[in-house]
Amino acid sequence: MTEVFLSCDAVTLKRAGRAAVLDGITLTFRRGELVGLLGLNGAGKSTLLRILMGLLKPASGTVHLEGRLLSSFRSADVARRLAYVPQGHAAVFPYTVRRMVELGRVPHHGIAGQLGKEDQRKVDAALERLGLCALADRPVTELSGGERQRVVLARALAQEAVGLLLDEPMTGLDYGHQVRLMGLLAELASEGHLVFLTSHRPEEFFSSGSRALVLDQGHIVADGPPEQIVTAERLSRLYGVPLAQIDHAGKRFFHHEENT
Amino acid sequence: MEQPCSRCPLIGDRICRLSRVKGRLISIRPALIRSLSAVALLLAGVLALCCGRYPLSPSRVVVVLGRLLHLWGGSDPIADAIVWQVRLPRALAGLLVGSALSCGGATFQAVLRNPLVSPDLLGVLSGSAFGAALVIVLGGSPALIQIGAFCGGLTAVSSGLSVSRLLPQGGLLTLLMGGLIANAVFTALLSLVKYTADPMDQLPAVVNWLLGTLSQTGWTELSWLTVPVLVLVMVLVLLAPLLDVLSLGDDEARSLGVSVQVMRPVVILLATLVCAMTISMAGIIGWVGLLVPHVARMLAGAEHRNMMPVCALLGAAGLILADTVARSLTSGEVPLGIMTELFGALAFVLVLRRLRGESV
Numbered sequence: 001m002t003e004v005f006l007s008c009d010a011v012t013l014k015r016a017g018r019a020a021v022l023d024g025i026t027l028t029f030r031r032g033e034l035v036g037l038l039g040l041n042g043a044g045k046s047t048l049l050r051i052l053m054g055l056l057k058p059a060s061g062t063v064h065l066e067g068r069l070l071s072s073f074r075s076a077d078v079a080r081r082l083a084y085v086p087q088g089h090a091a092v093f094p095y096t097v098r099r100m101v102e103l104g105r106v107p108h109h110g111i112a113g114q115l116g117k118e119d120q121r122k123v124d125a126a127l128e129r130l131g132l133c134a135l136a137d138r139p140v141t142e143l144s145g146g147e148r149q150r151v152v153l154a155r156a157l158a159q160e161a162v163g164l165l166l167d168e169p170m171t172g173l174d175y176g177h178q179v180r181l182m183g184l185l186a187e188l189a190s191e192g193h194l195v196f197l198t199s200h201r202p203e204e205f206f207s208s209g210s211r212a213l214v215l216d217q218g219h220i221v222a223d224g225p226p227e228q229i230v231t232a233e234r235l236s237r238l239y240g241v242p243l244a245q246i247d248h249a250g251k252r253f254f255h256h257e258e259n260t
Numbered sequence: 261m262e263q264p265c266s267r268c269p270l271i272g273d274r275i276c277r278l279s280r281v282k283g284r285l286i287s288i289r290p291a292l293i294r295s296l297s298a299v300a301l302l303l304a305g306v307l308a309l310c311c312g313r314y315p316l317s318p319s320r321v322v323v324v325l326g327r328l329l330h331l332w333g334g335s336d337p338i339a340d341a342i343v344w345q346v347r348l349p350r351a352l353a354g355l356l357v358g359s360a361l362s363c364g365g366a367t368f369q370a371v372l373r374n375p376l377v378s379p380d381l382l383g384v385l386s387g388s389a390f391g392a393a394l395v396i397v398l399g400g401s402p403a404l405i406q407i408g409a410f411c412g413g414l415t416a417v418s419s420g421l422s423v424s425r426l427l428p429q430g431g432l433l434t435l436l437m438g439g440l441i442a443n444a445v446f447t448a449l450l451s452l453v454k455y456t457a458d459p460m461d462q463l464p465a466v467v468n469w470l471l472g473t474l475s476q477t478g479w480t481e482l483s484w485l486t487v488p489v490l491v492l493v494m495v496l497v498l499l500a501p502l503l504d505v506l507s508l509g510d511d512e513a514r515s516l517g518v519s520v521q522v523m524r525p526v527v528i529l530l531a532t533l534v535c536a537m538t539i540s541m542a543g544i545i546g547w548v549g550l551l552v553p554h555v556a557r558m559l560a561g562a563e564h565r566n567m568m569p570v571c572a573l574l575g576a577a578g579l580i581l582a583d584t585v586a587r588s589l590t591s592g593e594v595p596l597g598i599m600t601e602l603f604g605a606l607a608f609v610l611v612l613r614r615l616r617g618e619s620v
Contacts, residue, residue, distance in 0.1 A: 053511075053515060055511050055514055055515065074517075075517045075519055076517030077517075078517065079516050079517030080517070083515065084512070084515035086509060086511055086512055086515075092373045092375065092507060093370070093375065093507055093557070094561075095504065096561065096562075096563070099504065103504060103505060103508070103516060106505060106516045106517060107516055111501050111502045111505065111518065139562065152512075159516070
């Protein structure tokens, strides 16, 4: 078993006048894992992701990266180890796709530093991997939501971080790109990356994921291999709708179970 | 070394290679646009020295400049006086004010993630106006009025930033609210000063100052402000790559290792500083900080590393031209602030048309 890459211990976050958003969350993540986090809207999935990235301070509890307290890292050092794909990217200025991906090299060469040949090669590789070569010189403001999502993912790849934390990465992608993206994430995990994504669609990572988590009322209520966690029974309970499952060719599909 | 695009799931290798060749051609463009902008600035400078109520031929201006630099002798007292005492300081002031307001505006737009923002959003203009008006009413000298404007601008933005820090959750919205509050307070204070000002002499002086003009700028002001303004403009141009990151969402910028909480106020203070200096020199000159960044972005692309130098050069050229028109158009002089408001607003309609056209 590889050593722990990222972990959080008894992480709690409270908002004034409301029940705890996260209540004593303890988790460990290793390289090579593809972890999916399920939960209702407002369950705190994005909040947990932001805490693991060091973007939000928990009220109590700690986050460790490579065995060291996350808060003891310089922000550029965190950025060389953890990349973040936020939920929806609203482009304000029409930067080219290439420039957006180049920004992924900022943690490595600094703000003022010029991109070297090696940096350019990595930017090209990220563009190629996400199928963005033909769009490289297009302004991001002219792209569709799904294309923009791929640009942000390419930037995360150019960042060359071991950990990739993605907040609902499938949002806005057409079905073909959802399938391709899941394949790419599985490939990245097999290359030794830790891939952690939040999702509203459990089927997405059922076949490719190595681990599924369920966040409900501030607690991790289930943690294990997707085939044990992503079940019709658990999802029916979580989402409050009767669901039935169909297993076929190593995949699991869900449908609304009527007349029950 | 070309890598075959074997992994692109969508497109073939040939298209991918073609797009790289296109990318290289595009990478030459910024240098070309920069050079053309520098030529535009040079032409605007020549025009400013030649045009006016007493026209001078370019050759006569060159002779005068050569004489001023002790390259050759001779005597042409009228042309010497016009170029040295009137037009050259005004052109230099136009260069400083134009480049500073344009780069300041572009910086504000980037860090506040809003292309429709101008430097006055956080209160620098209302603060400067209040500072200058207060000193005018108190009977201060022109130098004190400039200091009052500068300090007023800085105080307004600093108080806006402080208010935003008091508000919970931080972020961009609280910054805008802080700016809104600072703007409201200093606009009210300006009105109060105007209300108490003597309507016979003080009030007209306040109104005149608020209109903005380069006619009061002489070598004394230039000797104080040239170096700091140029240095700050250079710093903003050098910080351009940082603006690309700051213009992303807070979380995105922080996930790239940039400390947004520290860098954003620092960059805002630098931009405020340079804007307050120009306001203290020339009064309130609107629209430049809003319009020129858009024009620069249209020509050189959105990437700040490419657009900021163009923004500085075009802002300088534009303001020198506007000032030349303002003092040549009529037998008197139309205040520059009115010219930039009028033509800036009209030009912005064209820019918006183009922008809207692109976004459809």
